[in-house]
């Protein structure tokens with residue numbers, strides 16, 4: 001027993017000093033690792049937010065975006081976390097009762113207050129951008145459009161967010177920001193990959209935006225937007241056709257058929273058996289058609305359908321003007337368009353319509369697509385209603401017309417061929433965020449896409465943590481080895497009892 005005690009006493013490991021040194025050493029190293037890891041950990045809980053209201057011609061939608069706080073000016077990490085569809089029509093429809101335009105936003109604004117953490121409210125920028133509906137109202141009656149904006153501003157200023165203003169986007173901005181959104185979400189900008197063109201179809205205007213190698217912006221400069229993003233230069237071609245959104249084109253198609261002021265029209269773009277009484281003054285109440293209102297027409301007309309895709313396409317074609325082009329090449333209405341290039345993402349009403357018609361698969365040959373649409377248009381209205389009891393009638397009645405318009409716009413208008421048609425993808429969302437101009441608009445206004453490529457850290461976070469841990473472990477081992485002279489030698493010698 002006494003020999004054992006002697007051994008213990010002689011064992012330097014068992015001296016209090018060594019034990020204390022070892023414990024302190026280990027604690028110090030653990031602390032070093034912990035501090036390094038915590039200090040450099042992405043502050044994943046800390047998010048920033050931004051809100052954009054898309055005041056479209058047919059409706060308003062609110063989008064909330066979120067990104068990790070320390071990645072403001074850096075990598076493509078902004079995501080849409082929530083969206084809210086405002087009840088009712090677009091703000092431009094409240095021209096005669098502007099206060100209602102402000103009121104209409106209340107529910108979605110309350111929802112946003114709940115979705116964005118309270119302590120971030122005051123620092124969350126809030127933007128409202130209006131598109132073709134307000135462009136048209138502004139053209140038609142600028143004091144009415146000012147009043148709508150005043151009402152909207154009043155409502156938004158009341159919110160706890162950092163309100164940054166409401167304005168009408170130019171068609172060029174609308175097209176360019178839609179393109180930025182699509183390419184940002186696809187991670188194409190930061191990596192300098194070939195970009196995707198953007199096709200946006202709204203109710204009152206439509207946009208086409210793409211990069212074409214043989215386009216340097218010199219021909220028709222008004223269609224050119226130059227960007228430097230993440231160190232890459234882009235010469236974007238973009239054009240917005242006001243009045244070529246699907247609701248306004250429908251008005252133009254109906255105007256085409258009612259020039260003589262008839263009491264009944266048999267419209268090939270509507271299903272056989274469809275019959276509605278429509279008002280001339282309502283139909284012609286838009287700057288897209290107002291100058292064509294027939295003189296001495298009756299109050300209303302009977303709008304009847306006969307469902308013929310071929311005849312409908314002829315009417316739709318007549319809303320395009322192909323006669324004059326002062327450039328090397330044009331799409332329609334004398335608008336310059338360079339050679340189509342690359343993949344395209346087609347969103348908003350392109351997606352709603354083609355998705356409803358089960359025609360989003362663009363690997364289906366264009367002729368087959370036309371055959372399917374021909375059969376759909378020829379289906380009697382009663383049968384269509386029975387087949388889609390849950391679809392709103394005001395949407396349902398228009399899909400034959402809208403499908404015909406989309407195919408005509410793409411092929412006759414923009415010159416997609418049966419081959420290049422397959423380059424189009426009908427999309428709604430990319431990685432959870434809606435395709436549309438709003439994200440690009442916010443990224444631009446918050447300077448979140450730098451012109452130059454961000455300096456990347458020498459090591460990714462995981463690599464950094466691993467290296468710190470390995471070095472720390474090495475230090476522990478070295479520390480233990482450095483105490484080697486003090487190690488007990490008893491294991492090599494037989495115990496003497």
Ligand SMILES: Nc1ccn([C@@H]2O[C@H](COP(=O)(O)OP(=O)(O)OP(=O)(O)O)[C@@H](O)[C@H]2O)c(=O)n1
Pocket residue numbers: 055056057058059090131132133201202203204205206245246247348349352353395
């Ligand atoms: N499920 C849906 C939803 C919408 N629509 C139609 O799609 C068009 C609206 O498209 P949208 O992109 O929302 O247009 P806005 O943004 O309101 O219009 P703009 O961009 O021209 O201002 C409208 O004709 C609407 O009837 C549809 O057919 N089916």
Ligand SMILES: [Ca+2]
Pocket residue numbers: 056057131201202203348
């Ligand atoms: Ca829109």
